[in-house]
Amino acid sequence: MNIAVIGLGGTGSAALRFLAAAGHKVTGYERFEIGHKRGSSHGNSRIIRYAYPDPLYTNLMTAAFPLWEELCDKAGRDLLVKCGGITFAPDGHPELDATIAALSSAGVAHTVMSSTDAMQRFPAFRFAADEMVVFHGDAGFLRSGEIVEAQVALARDAGAEIRAGVEVVDVRASETDVLVRTACGDFSFYDKVIVAGGAYLPMLFPELALPLTVTRQQITYVGLDESVKGVCSPERMPVWIDAATYWYGFPTDGRVDGVKVARHQMGVEVDPIADDRAVRGSDDDEAVRVAEKRIGGTTGRVVHSEVCLYTNTPNEDFIFDTAPGWGNILLVSGCSGHGFKFTVLLGKAASDWATSDEFCHGLADDRFRLHGHLQP
Ligand SMILES: Cc1cc2nc3c(=O)[nH]c(=O)nc-3n(C[C@H](O)[C@H](O)[C@H](O)COP(=O)(O)OP(=O)(O)OC[C@H]3O[C@@H](n4cnc5c(N)ncnc54)[C@H](O)[C@@H]3O)c2cc1C
Structure with missing residues (x-):
């Protein structure tokens, strides 16, 4: 399959490496340089723990x-x-x-x-x-910042194309494929697109009025x-x-x-x-x-x-769902300050979705669907 991952922070870099390792043709887009400090995954450390009040x-x-x-x-x-x-x-x-x-x-x-x-x-x-x-x-x-760099390097070694410093400005789906257009003026078509844009996700889909x-x-x-x-x-x-x-x-x-x-x-x-x-x-x-x-x-x-x-998100649950009306675009976001420890799982689940259309690894729970987040 031919798949694009938009946003190479913790989540996107994980999805990219799983897809590349599975032998798919995959392109990762990152609007800044890899490991930049204008998102959510940079720095030296994020807590990982089982201890959540929420089972x-x-x-x-x-x-x-x-x-x-x-x-x-x-x-x-x-x-x-x-x-x-x-x-x-x-x-x-x-x-x-x-x-x-x-x-x-x-x-x-x-x-x-x-x-x-x-x-x-x-x-x-x-x-x-x-x-x-x-x-x-x-x-x-x-070691969050080092993890992003390591995952991108593993993905590259496994054959992924990395387009760093390239902002995606439009993502549109038809029944058969997805168009990705960049600020450089070029465009490409993919079978599936995973959007893990963090803080910049709402700008890419203003019509969805995402509650972020x-x-x-x-x-x-x-x-x-x-x-x-x-x-x-x-x-x-x-x-x-x-x-x-x-x-x-x-x-x-x-x-x-x-x-x-x-x-x-x-x-x-x-x-x-x-x-x-x-x-x-x-x-x-x-x-x-x-x-x-x-x-x-x-x-x-x-x-x-x-x-x-x-x-x-208002209730701090993540978003992991296809874009409304577009079953071949997956949106993953809203990690609400506690998501780094899950980014590897979100990346794995996103890569499995791209090849199976299934929500796996515990991400099938209704709490991650957009309809719940979009309710008033
Ligand atoms: C201070 C702080 C402390 C935290 N502490 C913890 C903790 O202890 N434990 C924990 O589990 N979590 C913690 N978190 C949360 C965790 O770091 C985030 O949930 C996680 O990093 C989010 O990763 P992401 O991949 O969704 O977003 P990001 O890392 O922001 O990645 C999104 C990427 O998409 C790129 N992008 C966006 N739009 C486009 C576009 N149009 N074209 C191309 N590229 C695009 C962005 O440039 C960015 O690189 C903390 C967060 C912060 C800020």
Whole structure:
């Protein structure tokens, strides 16, 4: 088959490599350079975890995890760092209870600890006396920016054509094929087209009025005293999520000095083209305060910060569906700030859809269909 993938972030680069590996003629379009910083997948790390309060996503992780391990094998790189993960909140907090229930019902091994026990086991952290901590070992972080580059390289090696720096401006389907037109003025026809455009997807299909909002999100790396660098390494410190405030963070990642801290809370809505991705001192200040509260031995110095985009659906469920009236165009988007860990699965499911017209790997759930998202 002759297939196009539009958008080579986490999702599109995964779809491209699966299709190329299966021997299809496949072309990947990316409006910027590969690994650029104007989308959602750049940077050094994204949390991967089973621990979701929502069993639908906990179950999807069962399918996604082996695909990440397979990617590490194929690329021969440590793209997944399994340092474990903790979620904590005051005892009895509904998010924490729901997380523990979802882990139990999915059969994922986990340990619930008091704050005192957790600080003994993970000396990097500071918890309040009334907080409870749930740890699970099958969690950690994905090297997101490196993953995009690795997947594109694997796809290229398997014969994919990569058109980086080429913006697609129009996608139109007939009963037999799909026309893809670029800003360079050329056009091509494909049997199937997968559109994984992230924040830029609504611009390609304005007539659909997709219920997507794009927000700017800042991440901050805070410096560490030499004395705590050991306990803040992935060997001794898991990724963490404060379920009561939605602040989260990482151990040192071996790429930037310091620990990364951010908040999973919708930021200011922006236009992905007009926004300059400028970092804000006030966001850094808040991150420094949280790092000081939660991690012993931070220096208060901002080592690095950058801006990334969330593309959000109103209920944070992804979109994975064919475009209305066009069964040969698949739209995949709305990862709502928690999607990187699923991009390999979304890419696999998209590539299987292209060859079978089926929604597989757990993506058949009605919650991913457009009709639900488009309802008022
Ligand atoms: C600060 C931050 C923290 C996050 N933390 C986590 C986390 O800890 N765990 C987690 O699982 N997820 C996390 N996420 C979410 C995750 O990173 C995203 O869900 C994921 O990267 C989305 O990937 P994507 O492929 O859909 O979009 P993108 O990576 O944005 O890829 C879309 C690509 O399509 C290209 N494109 C768009 N339109 C066109 C066009 N017309 N022609 C050609 N190319 C086009 C764009 O240039 C872009 O490269 C976080 C996101 C942010 C911003």
